[in-house]
Amino acid sequence: MGVNHWRRKVRPRRAVFPRTAPVELPVGDSGTRVTVYTYGEDLFEDMLAAIRGAWHRVLFESYIVKDDQVGQRFKEALIEAAERGVEVYVVYDGFANLVVPRSFFRFPPSVHVLRYPVFRPGVLLLNIRKSGRDHRKILTVDGEVGFSGGYNVGSLYATNWRDTHLRLAGPAVWELENAFVDFWNRHRLPELDRLGEAAWDSHLRLHRNVPELLIYPIRAVFLEAIDRAKERVLFTQAYFLPDQELQRALIDAAGRGADVNVLVPEESNHVIVDQISRSQYSALLRGGVRLWLYQDAMVHAKTATVDGQWSTVGTTNVDRLSLTGNYEINIEIFDKGVARHLEEVFANDLANCRELTEEEWDNRPLLSRFGELVLAPWRPLL
Structure with missing residues (x-):
């Protein structure tokens, strides 16, 4: 810090x-x-x-x-x-x-x-x-x-x-x-x-996480959409700490031949979250998921599109606090026009990104590896 x-x-x-x-x-x-x-x-x-x-x-x-x-x-x-x-x-x-x-x-x-x-x-x-x-x-x-x-x-x-x-x-x-x-x-x-x-x-549905009622539908919305992916998956996330099921869903989609892309800030406003999130990069990269690092600015968006047909925009981060903790709200849209526009937004954002390769990640400094190892046990809390 x-x-x-x-x-x-x-x-x-x-x-x-x-x-x-x-x-x-x-x-x-x-x-x-x-x-x-x-x-x-x-x-x-x-x-x-x-x-x-x-x-x-x-x-x-x-x-x-x-x-x-x-x-x-x-x-x-x-x-x-x-x-x-x-x-x-x-x-x-x-x-x-x-x-x-x-x-x-x-x-x-x-x-x-x-x-x-x-x-x-x-x-x-x-x-x-x-x-x-x-x-x-x-x-x-x-x-x-x-x-x-x-x-x-x-x-x-x-x-x-x-x-x-x-x-x-x-x-x-x-x-x-x-x-x-x-x-x-x-x-x-x-x-x-x-x-x-x-x-x-x-064509449009609103989903709400309600801790008071133990209702958390947004995680299921993500999983269902990724499970159907055939061509491409585009995620933009401020804080990306998927649980094992979400991580497996993304890797499985890539294994089916879908082009799976996740865009995150290279340095977010929460340095501890960054370190914990990076502990999952190895598994994602080995599984064929492409990681894009947003440069010199904080990207705080929480969006996803699948196959140019399904989209969601909302308040929910892909982490434990949002998916099974907070009151959250996401708008789910089944519309090719909206999905096409959000794909254009994603492409525009890529102009401010660099792709993290598996080779670069495997050669990261020992100090970074140590930080990830120490903080990884805290992932279920965030």
Whole structure:
């Protein structure tokens, strides 16, 4: 960690990396449209515009909200919406925002706020239903537009991090609203009323990990998709620590002849996670999985596509904390147009990557091998 701190001081990351402009795409024939964002400034401007245009209800949930210029703009927009009569509900994670002054999250009474607690009763008794952080990111406005994906709210994420987020417009927004309402009603009184009517859409589904109910469907979604792969698998992940079943699924897909690619940051914002993740590189590389290391910037996206037909974008990292620990949310899309665009995003990101070869990895320094060996036993905890 000391080395990591030193690196950040002497080698600050540049804020220039390949960008893909936002593109709106139709999904199926239900009337839902999806916009893909890969740059924070573009996303935040559209999120703020949606809040400012709200006339009935705003539901806002974020893992991290920084007390900086961007965070203040969001806070002001939410308060202004409440002052003009809009119902405004805000959820944030207490633990993730310990470094943010509590005063920043003081809103007028017209804004309803839920702070997901740092510790819940039962955690110390190892009750896993009371574990997990609220790692979700949701914004819905008037039941007409909704946003979800990897972006937290803050100036750093606006320009310096590469992430992926979706904007939904149309019937599928109900899925995001319903997810927010379920979480709110489980943790806060008075309860929120159910919003709108459910709409079935075979092209788009929303999956939620809910520790309170021991429900973790997102891991199964990944496994099912990889198991069907015939041509190509493209994963972009901030923190990549697959369990044995996910690792085996990727290797098996490569063994069937699929082109399996995983894109991760060469140096993420969590140096310990990097070291633990690297302990799996040998098995992946020997199994035919191609590893791409994103250069000079933090890639925080959580996306995957398979065979140009299936895609998912969400908040879930491929690690134990996300897959079987936190409250998470992922949007699963069966649409060739969306998959094709996400493949284009992946190709654009490769311009800022270098491929890690098996030969290079086998010749890594002894100190790196030692670090991986020491930290590998901690992998099940992360």
